Amino acid sequence: MPDKNIQKSTFLNVRLDFLVCMFLVVAVLVAYWQIPSCGFVGFDDKPYVTENRQVQKGFTVEGLAWAFTTFHAANWHPLTWLSHMLDFQLYGLNPLGHHWTNLQLHIANTLLLFFILLQMTGMLWRSAFVAALFALHPLHVESVAWVAERKDVLSTFFGLLAIIAYYLYVRHKGLIYYLLVFLFLSLGLMAKPMLVTWPFLLLLLDFWPLNRLHFSRSGTRQVESITGFDSKIFFKLILEKIPLFIPVIFASIITFMAQQSRGAVDSLTSLPLDIRINNALVSWVSYVIKAVWPAHLTVFYPHPGNMLPIWQGVGAALLIAGSICAAVRLSRQYPYVIVGLFWYLGTLVPVIGLVQVGKQAMADRYTYIPLTGLFIVVAWGFSDLLLKWRYRKIFLAVLAAIILSALTVRTFLQVGYWQNAVTLFENAIKVTPDDPSAQNNLGAALYDDGRFDEAMVYFKKAILIAPEYTEVLSNLGAAYYKQGNYDKAVLYFEKALKNQKKDANAYDKLGVVLVAQGKVEEATAYFIKAIQINPEYANAHSNLANVLSRQGKYEEAELHYLEAIKLDTEHTDANYNLGSLLLRQKRYKEALIHLVETIRISPDNAEAYHKIGVVLAQQGKLQGARKFLKMAIQIDPNNIQVRKDLEVLNRKILPEIELQ
Structure with a gap:
C-alpha cells in the first residue's frame, strides 16, 4: 500500500x-x-x-x-x-x-x-x-x-x-x-x-x-x-x-x-425468468446511460414485461461481456478498471430484478452504492x-x-421535484405519460390535498390506459364518494373487488358508502369482510363499531373500538366515538379518558371539547365544564348546542343539559 x-x-x-x-x-x-x-x-x-x-x-x-x-x-x-x-x-x-x-x-x-x-x-x-x-x-x-x-x-x-x-x-x-x-x-x-x-x-x-x-x-x-x-x-x-x-x-x-x-415478490408465472434476465441486462446498461446523461429521471420506471425487445437484451449482454473482457485485459496495468466494473455490476445484483420485487423496471435509488465503481x-x-x-x-x-x-x-x-407528492408525480407524468401508476399517484396526491375534482381527472386517465387497474378503480370509488355520488362510488368499489377479492381497503370503503346510503346491515358485512382479510385494519374495526353502535349492539361496538385503538393509538374517530358511547352509558370516568385522548390527538375537535364539558358538568366540576364548553365555542362559534349547554350551565340548571 x-x-x-x-x-x-x-x-x-x-x-x-x-x-x-x-x-x-x-x-x-x-x-x-x-x-x-x-x-x-x-x-x-x-x-x-x-x-x-x-x-x-x-x-x-x-x-x-x-x-x-x-x-x-x-x-x-x-x-x-x-x-x-x-x-x-x-x-x-x-x-x-x-x-x-x-x-x-x-x-x-x-x-x-x-x-x-x-x-x-x-x-x-x-x-x-x-x-x-x-x-x-x-x-x-x-x-x-x-x-x-x-x-x-x-x-x-x-x-x-x-x-x-x-x-x-x-x-x-x-x-x-x-x-x-x-x-x-x-x-x-x-x-x-x-x-x-x-x-x-x-x-x-x-x-x-x-x-x-x-x-x-x-x-x-x-x-x-x-x-x-x-x-x-x-x-x-x-x-x-x-x-x-x-x-x-x-x-x-x-x-x-x-x-x-x-x-x-412476483412469481415466475407472472414474470418469467427470461423476461427478468432481458430487463436486467438492459437495466445494467440503462443505468450507465443515466449516469452519463442524467435526464428524464423519475420516481418510477414501469416494468415493460414482455414488451421489451429481445434484441435490446442481447445487445446489452454483448456490451457487458465486451466491457468485462476489456477490463480483464487492462487489469494488469489498470487494476481499478476491473474493480470498478465489478463493483458496479456486482452491487446491483440484489436489485437488478432477477428476484422481482415491485412493479418497477429499475430505480434511481438502486444506484446509490453501485455507481461508485464507475466513478472510480x-x-x-x-x-x-x-x-x-x-x-x-x-x-x-x-x-x-x-x-x-x-x-x-x-x-x-x-x-x-420532491417538494411534495403533487410536484413529484407531475414530473413522473412528464417522463412516463403512458404509465397508469403515474396518473394514479398524481390523482392520489391531489385527493389527499382535498382536490377531489382534479384527482378525478387523473384517475380517469389512468383507467383509460389500464381499465382493470384495481387501485385506480378503488380510488375512483373514493373520489365519487367525496363528491356525494354514492351510486358511482359503489359501482367502482365493486369493480375493484371483482378484480381483487382480498382488497380489505375496498371492502372497508364500500361499507362506508353503504352507511351513507342508509344500508347499515349490508355495510356491516363488508366491514366484517375487511377485518377477516386484514385483522389489523384499524379503520375497519372503527367503522364496524360505528354501525354496531347504531344497531344498539354496544358491547360488541366497544370491543371493536378498543381493538381499533389498540392497533392505532392515534385513531381520532375510534377514541371520540368510544368516548361518546361511554358517555351515553353514563360511564363518565371511562368516557373522559377517551375524549381527552381525542383532543390530544386532534386539538381542534370541537365536539370532543363539548362532550368533556358535559362529562365534567355531570361530575359537578362546573368551572372545568365551563372552560371546555368555551373552548368548543372558540373552535366552532356556530355550534348552537354548545351555546345552549353553556347557558344552562351558567344558570346552574344541570339536569337540562342535553346529552348528544
Missing part, C-alpha cells in the same frame, strides 16, 4: 484533505438547498412515517421489539425503523428534521468515501473527484430527498464503516478490526439488505487498491500479501470472508420471507489516459469543474 503523505499537503497552511472535506460539505448543501422546503410524499412515506403508529410512539420497549420482528412494508430492516423512531422523537411530523437526517447521512457517506479512497490509494484529487461525483450526482437524489429511503443512506453509512474497519484489519491484523467489520456489516444489513454483496466487494478491494492479489512477472495470476505470504493466501483471502456470510445469509433469508409474506474508473482512467500530456492538470481541473457544476445544477433541479 502506498504512503499516504500526500494528505498532509497544504494550501495557505491548511491541509488539502481538510479543504476537500469542506468543499464536499458545502457542495452538498448547495445542491440540496431546497431540502428544507420538501415535505413528505404519499408513496412510501405513509407506511414508513406519517401513518406508522409504531414509529410515532418514538423509542419504546414495544417499538424496539416491533422493529426487530415486523415485516411491515414488506421489509425487515430494524435499524431503519429505529432511526425513524428517533426522528419522530426529535422532530415529530415536521418533515424538515427527517430530511435533515437523510442529508446528514449523505454528507457523512461522502466524507467516508473520500477518506477510504484517500487512505487506500494516497491519491488526493482522484479520491476527491469520486467523492464529489457521489455527493452531487442526480441519480442519488431519490435516496436522499425521499424520507422513506432512509434505508439507502443508513445502510451505506455502515457499509462504508465496514470497509474502513476492513482496511484497518488488513494493515494491523487485529481481531478487533475484523469484529468491527462483522459488526458494521451486520448493522448495515439491518438497515437494508443491499449489502449482501459486501464480502465480494471486500475481495475486489483485496485486488485493488489493497494489492493483496496481483499478477506475477510471468503474467500468471499469483496471490501475495503485502507481508510476503505465498500463493496460498488467495484461498485465505476467501476463507477470511466466510464468517461475513453469516449475517449476509440471515439477512437474505429473512428479507425474502418478509417480501413474500406481503406478496411483494472515470477518475483514475482519465488521469492515467492523459498522464503524459503537459496540460493534463489544467485540463482535468477545468473538466472536473464543468462536470461537477453541471451535476450540481441538475441535482438542485431534481430535488425540486
Whole structure:
C-alpha cells in the first residue's frame, strides 16, 4: 500500500484533505438547498412515517421489539425503523428534521468515501473527484430527498464503516478490526439488505487498491500479501470472508420471507425468468446511460414485461461481456478498471430484478452504492489516459469543474421535484405519460390535498390506459364518494373487488358508502369482510363499531373500538366515538379518558371539547365544564348546542343539559 503523505499537503497552511472535506460539505448543501422546503410524499412515506403508529410512539420497549420482528412494508430492516423512531422523537411530523437526517447521512457517506479512497490509494484529487461525483450526482437524489429511503443512506453509512474497519484489519491484523467489520456489516444489513454483496466487494478491494492479489512477472495470476505470504493466501483471502456470510445469509433469508409474506415478490408465472434476465441486462446498461446523461429521471420506471425487445437484451449482454473482457485485459496495468466494473455490476445484483420485487423496471435509488465503481474508473482512467500530456492538470481541473457544476445544477433541479407528492408525480407524468401508476399517484396526491375534482381527472386517465387497474378503480370509488355520488362510488368499489377479492381497503370503503346510503346491515358485512382479510385494519374495526353502535349492539361496538385503538393509538374517530358511547352509558370516568385522548390527538375537535364539558358538568366540576364548553365555542362559534349547554350551565340548571 502506498504512503499516504500526500494528505498532509497544504494550501495557505491548511491541509488539502481538510479543504476537500469542506468543499464536499458545502457542495452538498448547495445542491440540496431546497431540502428544507420538501415535505413528505404519499408513496412510501405513509407506511414508513406519517401513518406508522409504531414509529410515532418514538423509542419504546414495544417499538424496539416491533422493529426487530415486523415485516411491515414488506421489509425487515430494524435499524431503519429505529432511526425513524428517533426522528419522530426529535422532530415529530415536521418533515424538515427527517430530511435533515437523510442529508446528514449523505454528507457523512461522502466524507467516508473520500477518506477510504484517500487512505487506500494516497491519491488526493482522484479520491476527491469520486467523492464529489457521489455527493452531487442526480441519480442519488431519490435516496436522499425521499424520507422513506432512509434505508439507502443508513445502510451505506455502515457499509462504508465496514470497509474502513476492513482496511484497518488488513494493515494491523487485529481481531478487533475484523469484529468491527462483522459488526458494521451486520448493522448495515439491518438497515437494508443491499449489502449482501459486501464480502465480494471486500475481495475486489483485496485486488485493488489493497494489492493483496496481483499478477506475477510471468503474467500468471499469483496471490501475495503485502507481508510476503505465498500463493496460498488467495484461498485465505476467501476463507477470511466466510464468517461475513453469516449475517449476509440471515439477512437474505429473512428479507425474502418478509417480501413474500406481503406478496411483494412476483412469481415466475407472472414474470418469467427470461423476461427478468432481458430487463436486467438492459437495466445494467440503462443505468450507465443515466449516469452519463442524467435526464428524464423519475420516481418510477414501469416494468415493460414482455414488451421489451429481445434484441435490446442481447445487445446489452454483448456490451457487458465486451466491457468485462476489456477490463480483464487492462487489469494488469489498470487494476481499478476491473474493480470498478465489478463493483458496479456486482452491487446491483440484489436489485437488478432477477428476484422481482415491485412493479418497477429499475430505480434511481438502486444506484446509490453501485455507481461508485464507475466513478472510480472515470477518475483514475482519465488521469492515467492523459498522464503524459503537459496540460493534463489544467485540463482535468477545468473538466472536473464543468462536470461537477453541471451535476450540481441538475441535482438542485431534481430535488425540486420532491417538494411534495403533487410536484413529484407531475414530473413522473412528464417522463412516463403512458404509465397508469403515474396518473394514479398524481390523482392520489391531489385527493389527499382535498382536490377531489382534479384527482378525478387523473384517475380517469389512468383507467383509460389500464381499465382493470384495481387501485385506480378503488380510488375512483373514493373520489365519487367525496363528491356525494354514492351510486358511482359503489359501482367502482365493486369493480375493484371483482378484480381483487382480498382488497380489505375496498371492502372497508364500500361499507362506508353503504352507511351513507342508509344500508347499515349490508355495510356491516363488508366491514366484517375487511377485518377477516386484514385483522389489523384499524379503520375497519372503527367503522364496524360505528354501525354496531347504531344497531344498539354496544358491547360488541366497544370491543371493536378498543381493538381499533389498540392497533392505532392515534385513531381520532375510534377514541371520540368510544368516548361518546361511554358517555351515553353514563360511564363518565371511562368516557373522559377517551375524549381527552381525542383532543390530544386532534386539538381542534370541537365536539370532543363539548362532550368533556358535559362529562365534567355531570361530575359537578362546573368551572372545568365551563372552560371546555368555551373552548368548543372558540373552535366552532356556530355550534348552537354548545351555546345552549353553556347557558344552562351558567344558570346552574344541570339536569337540562342535553346529552348528544
